[in-house]
Amino acid sequence: MNKTIPELVEDFVKGDEAAFTELVSRFQKKIYTLAHHFLGNHLDADEVVQETFVRVYKKREDLKDVNYFSTFLVRIATNYAIDLLRKRKGHRSISEDTASLPGEVQLDLSRRVTTPSQMFERKRLMDEINRALDLLPPKQRLTAVLHDIEGYSKPEIAEIFNCPQATVRSNLHIARMKLRKILRPRLRLKEQK
Amino acid sequence: MICQHALSLLDDFLDNELASSTAAEVKSHLDDCTTCRQAYDESRRLKELLKQTRNRDPGQDYWLETSQLILARTVQGSEPEQPYAMRETTSDPKGSFVQALVSLAASLVILVSALIVGMNQNHAPDATTRGGPVLFGSSVDQQLNAGYYIITEDERQRLAKGMLLLGPPGLLGHIGGLTQLRIVITAEHQ
Ligand SMILES: [Zn+2]
Numbered sequence: 001m002n003k004t005i006p007e008l009v010e011d012f013v014k015g016d017e018a019a020f021t022e023l024v025s026r027f028q029k030k031i032y033t034l035a036h037h038f039l040g041n042h043l044d045a046d047e048v049v050q051e052t053f054v055r056v057y058k059k060r061e062d063l064k065d066v067n068y069f070s071t072f073l074v075r076i077a078t079n080y081a082i083d084l085l086r087k088r089k090g091h092r093s094i095s096e097d098t099a100s101l102p103g104e105v106q107l108d109l110s111r112r113v114t115t116p117s118q119m120f121e122r123k124r125l126m127d128e129i130n131r132a133l134d135l136l137p138p139k140q141r142l143t144a145v146l147h148d149i150e151g152y153s154k155p156e157i158a159e160i161f162n163c164p165q166a167t168v169r170s171n172l173h174i175a176r177m178k179l180r181k182i183l184r185p186r187l188r189l190k191e192q193k
Numbered sequence: 194m195i196c197q198h199a200l201s202l203l204d205d206f207l208d209n210e211l212a213s214s215t216a217a218e219v220k221s222h223l224d225d226c227t228t229c230r231q232a233y234d235e236s237r238r239l240k241e242l243l244k245q246t247r248n249r250d251p252g253q254d255y256w257l258e259t260s261q262l263i264l265a266r267t268v269q270g271s272e273p274e275q276p277y278a279m280r281e282t283t284s285d286p287k288g289s290f291v292q293a294l295v296s297l298a299a300s301l302v303i304l305v306s307a308l309i310v311g312m313n314q315n316h317a318p319d320a321t322t323r324g325g326p327v328l329f330g331s332s333v334d335q336q337l338n339a340g341y342y343i344i345t346e347d348e349r350q351r352l353a354k355g356m357l358l359l360g361p362p363g364l365l366g367h368i369g370g371l372t373q374l375r376i377v378i379t380a381e382h383q
Pocket residue numbers: 195196197199222226227228229230
């Protein structure tokens with residue numbers, strides 16, 4: 001009964017509206033998470049989700065290979081997100097008061113965090129990570145988010161950016177080096193515990 | 194293996210992308226060299242830290258509403274030219290430029306009204322001077338530029354008490370007339 005992604009994509013390209021609806025519900029979370037990590041706030045992530053699917057719908061004729069849908073989708077999303085970031089002059093609009101907003105990023109530590117001081121500490125660490133990501137140029141930041149946060153492989157990222165794998169590797173290497181440098185006190189501190 | 198070579202392979206080692214023989218060479222170098230070991234430990238911890246970051250799920254209502262907005266702009270084709278559908282719920286405080294202008298205009302109306310009320314009230318001369326700027330807070334410029342609100346804790350509390358009119362949701366409810374306005378001003382005064 002449940003159709004596979006390639007089946008859904010095939011139906012969608014042929015004009016099946018129900019298939020598009022199903023694709024939206026299966027992929028919107030993925031796009032939201034990626035955009036939120038990259039842009040740092042719920043409202044921009046929300047905008048990316050909506051615009052991505054509207055563009056995918058309009059460009060569906062360009063989708064020649066149904067197995068390519070995920071890359072196609074993520075490529076549109078990342079292009080839009082980079083444009084949005086440029087509008088924000090390279091800085092993610094991290095709200096001062098994110099506690100009341102829906103998509104707040106948090107650290108999912110395996111240990112249970114219960115006391116207020118532990119929660120405060122976790123929030124502070126997350127802020128530090130966000131600020132560090134904020135200092136990277138868009139392509140490096142996006143590569144780090146895709147690879148180290150979202151778990152995309154280097155060949156997948158190369159396909160999304162339509163660039164050689166060597167470029168992905170070098171962007172990732174530089175991004176990690178910068179993040180390590182910025183977060184060094186934090187990375188060493190943890191060792192002493 | 195020299196340090197420079199080991200360091201150049203650290204990323205691949207970390208991502209488990211080296212041939213097993215090369216990986217063994219890197220590992221043996223890391224066991225002997227504290228400098229490279231430290232670089233490796235930092236990289237490993239950074240990777241772990243990044244892997245642990247999670248967004249909070251905005252919730253089922255959000256996903257449903259989002260897919261409906263997308264469908265309205267695509268298959269249903271009701272808003273073909275609208276660039277990014279604004280939500281009507283207050284949980285999503287992003288206002289459009291027009292909404293911000295309406296908010297600004299309404300705030301001016303209330304400010305002027307507040308001054309009139311203040312002039313007629315001898316017992317609360319301080320209220321208007323404190324009441325006036327509150328309507329704007331410091332964030333109108335930020336609202337217009339960033340398209341969403343950055344508010345201070347103080348502003349948030351005043352917002353909760355109805356003393357700061359920050360944006361479109363519920364705004365019109367505050368323009369009920371001078372009676373309501375007096376309540377707002379005196380409430381702050383107490
Ligand atoms: Zn070494």
